[in-house]
Amino acid sequence: xxxxxxxxxxxxxxxPEAERLVIAIDGPSGSGKSSTAxxxxxKLGLAYLDTGxxxxxxxxxxxxxxVDTGDADAVAALIEAADIASTLEPSDPAIAINGTDVTExxxxxxxxxxxxxxxxxxxxxxxxxxxxxxxxxxxxKGIVAxxxxxxxxxxxxxxxxxLLVADPAARVARRQAxxxxxxxxxxxxxxxxxxxxxxxxVAAFTEAADGVVVVDSTHLSLxxxxxxIVGLARRVSVGHxxxxxxx
Ligand SMILES: Nc1ncnc2c1ncn2[C@@H]1O[C@H](COP(=O)(O)OP(=O)(O)O)[C@@H](O)[C@H]1O
Ligand SMILES: Nc1ccn([C@H]2C[C@H](O)[C@@H](COP(=O)(O)OP(=O)(O)O)O2)c(=O)n1
Numbered sequence: 001x002x003x004x005x006x007x008x009x010x011x012x013x014x015x016p017e018a019e020r021l022v023i024a025i026d027g028p029s030g031s032g033k034s035s036t037a038x039x040x041x042x043k044l045g046l047a048y049l050d051t052g053x054x055x056x057x058x059x060x061x062x063x064x065x066x067v068d069t070g071d072a073d074a075v076a077a078l079i080e081a082a083d084i085a086s087t088l089e090p091s092d093p094a095i096a097i098n099g100t101d102v103t104e105x106x107x108x109x110x111x112x113x114x115x116x117x118x119x120x121x122x123x124x125x126x127x128x129x130x131x132x133x134x135x136x137x138x139x140x141k142g143i144v145a146x147x148x149x150x151x152x153x154x155x156x157x158x159x160x161x162x163l164l165v166a167d168p169a170a171r172v173a174r175r176q177a178x179x180x181x182x183x184x185x186x187x188x189x190x191x192x193x194x195x196x197x198x199x200x201x202v203a204a205f206t207e208a209a210d211g212v213v214v215v216d217s218t219h220l221s222l223x224x225x226x227x228x229i230v231g232l233a234r235r236v237s238v239g240h241x242x243x244x245x246x247x
Contacts, residue, residue: 021046021142022157023233024150026205027164029192030171032217032225036164037146039226041090044233047139048090051147051154052115054128056106057084057097059118063110069117076123084131088139109183112191116198119148125202129154148203151212159236162229163208166218168193 023040027033034050041048058079059069067074087094094103105111118124132154136143145154151161166174176188183191200206208214213232217225 020139021159021233022136022155023142023144023160023162023229024155024158025144025146025162025164025229026148026151026203026212027146027162028166028171028196028205029199030175031164031166032174032222033146033164035222036217036225036229037144038090038093039222040229040233041144043226043230044142044144046090046141047088047143048093049086049088049132049135049143049145050093050095051128051132051145051150053086053093053095053103053106054084054132055119055124056111056115057095057102058082058124058128059111059115060102060106061097062118063114069114072121072123075118075121076127079118079124080127084128086135088135088143090144109187109191112195116195119199120202122202148199148205152204152209156209160229160233161209161212162232163205163212163214164225165214165216170218 021044023037023044023046025033025037025040034052037050038048040046061082062069062075062078065078067078069075082098083096085096094101095106096102129149132145132147132150136145136155145158147154151158151163155161172188172192175192176183176185179188196206215225215228220228
């Protein structure tokens, strides 16, 4: 795909709306947003944007630079000046901040524990939302973007908007299975339940906004959830999507 590293500060000229399909997916931690969005993007030959990875990369930078996460102005200034580059490739998503690849480092427990304090900084949000809109507007064919406020703030005009939910017990179990011995059950509960509580103070992902379709993944397999969203996309935008999905 031509949408490789996308410097957020220099978006390419937006393609006409009619040529692009934007699929927006929000939901709480562990509902399956990242895996589902990647699967949908792969099936439909679209780009993929993990906005949570941008908040995580910003948090990694704050932690590494020694700036106090409680110093809202210093945190915002650091992030506003940073170069954040996301690959938009669903098969191999990666992210770099100020030239350093942090794809692995943003998944460390220290980042998961601190990310909400950065993501609830309103100046940081304004900056990252502007970058996300530029990325979405700059993709040629279309994009699946996932996070907490994509359906409501970043891309409320997207023709396909989904709130992906799952019962808290299923979400905690999924995260525990993913992290294995890397995290205790207390840490996993903190990562999922406490983080959602904090994050929901600045983004409305606990209830679907008007026009947003709720998909409950609690009792659906990942391929089933992907198929539901591909079905929604085909219904709203026949003609945007290749008849034979590229692998
Ligand atoms: N429908 C599903 N059924 C079972 N496990 C799932 C499902 N969707 C995602 N998962 C798994 O749950 C974990 C969390 O998924 P992820 O996509 O990272 O969620 P989110 O981005 O919403 O936090 C991953 O290990 C993923 O493979
Ligand atoms: N659009 C977004 C995306 C993520 N965030 C915040 C909320 C989350 O705690 C962090 C990390 O997001 P991420 O999607 O990686 O979270 P998960 O670990 O997949 O649950 O960023 C946000 O505030 N707005």
